[in-house]
């Protein structure tokens with residue numbers, strides 16, 4: 001190496017070492033100060049706690065609080081922690097963030113029924129803030145401004161409401177048929193099929209066709225990879241979201257650079273899609289979601305809500321992050337449970353096959369009552385978003401007489417609530433679709449919110465506006481998989497229930513099954 005270059009390298013290394021030493025010293029000093037402050041304040045806190053009712057607060061560690069108790073599968077670890085402390089509502093400190101965790105149906109009712117508004121904030125998480133152009137979307141924007149209310153109203157009336165969902169029926173039927181064809185082709189030689197992969201591809205294609213009007217073909221592989229990376233980043237642990245003052249660690253870990261790269265790729269993709277739509281709008285046939293958003297952009301009644309391209313792009317991001325994995329995972333977990341319960345699988349198949357024809361269409365769905373019970377039961381036991389999307393209190397409120405300050409993060413453990421024996425009885429852990437047999441209208445999802453015991457789509461004013469959109473796709477795909485194929489695990493193995501979590505939860509091991517094409521007489 002050239003001596004000058006060698007010297008320069010040494011200098012750079014020395015500068016890095018010095019920088020690192022300084023950062024380390026700053027970290028040690030901060031930890032010491034925080035620990036001392038905590039020690040000094042402890043008697044004061046104890047006196048205050050003795051004078052007012054308070055919620056259980058499982059003991060944490062200095063600095064990280066209860067973060068270490070989240071484990072690899074946070075919703076299950078939190079359920080176990082709540083059970084250990086007999087605490088349907090408990091207050092944790094995740095890093096420096098005070099967090100209320102709700103784990104039973106009664107606790108959810110007590111927390112949300114009187115405080116729907118107070119509980120309707122969302123924390124400004126690092127990834128969500130960036131990919132939604134600074135919270136200019138529906139899922140993460142603050143609820144107290146005019147924008148969120150107007151955008152949510154538009155999402156219900158224009159984007160995700162029943163008429164719009166009906167208009168995309170051809171897309172869902174086409175993609176269900178394509179899924180059947182893909183399974184048939186892959187299993188033609190008797191080899192097992194990776195159903196998880198196929199379900200994710202189907203869900204992705206539906207969203208892309210509905211949102212952008214493209215078929216997920218030409219040039220879209222790249223875009224698929226970009227959206228995949230967005231999902232991965234959303235599930236990644238950013239230190240800044242729990243210890244804002246230690247946020248620089250995310251930069252050292254390379255996460256900030258990854259996020260920036262992903263944001264710019266996503267942005268370039270949206271820009272192209274929007275330009276393409278503006279250029280060919282005049283001769284396009286049906287409206288896709290980009291067309292609708294551009295129409296609203298030009299409509300005086302909506303102009304202030306959809307005033308900028310960034311808001312249109314923020315809402316498109318919502319559709320993808322909220323609508324793709326969730327739908328695929330619902331089908332994946334339902335198939336998992338069916339394979340683990342052959343009697344239930346047989347009963348559901350008998351119902352689906354009772355209608356004749358060689359494929360199931362949407363017009364067949366209203367008669368499939370048992371299938372709907374199976375899906376409901378699957379979402380009770382495996383809600384795809386087990387801790388919902390985090391909330392944050394926007395004003396102080398009280399639960400069970402205990403004050404919850406503004407700015408408290410709120411995690412609703414939908415999975416624990418779905419298995420709460422207080423709400424579901426002593427057999428809550430068993431998979432029994434018949435427990436929903438008395439539900440009058442299985443397609444009406446409002447009771448899911450009212451009962452507070454089945455909340456895979458969330459609660460109150462921030463609950464999911466995509467329920468209709470999602471359930472129609474889930475029901476049709478499942479009906480066709482059961483109608484067209486007989487299913488079994490390879491070599492008679494048991495199908496496991498191991499989970500892998502990000503913001504959503506999917507199977508850790510892909511669902512690989514043997515599918516035998518049913519011959520229709």
Ligand code: HEM
Pocket residue numbers: 138139140152155160318319320322323324326327330383384385388389391456457458459460461462463464465466467469470471
């Ligand atoms: C089975 C599929 C789905 C599940 C389980 C699901 C679940 C959820 C959950 C748990 C929330 C948070 C609710 C809360 O905080 O109380 C949510 C919010 C949301 N979902 Fe879904 N979702 C699904 C499909 C969809 C689809 C297909 C779309 C759109 C294409 C969508 C769009 C949204 C949006 C925009 C929000 C944010 C609402 C707000 O903050 O006001 N979801 N969803």
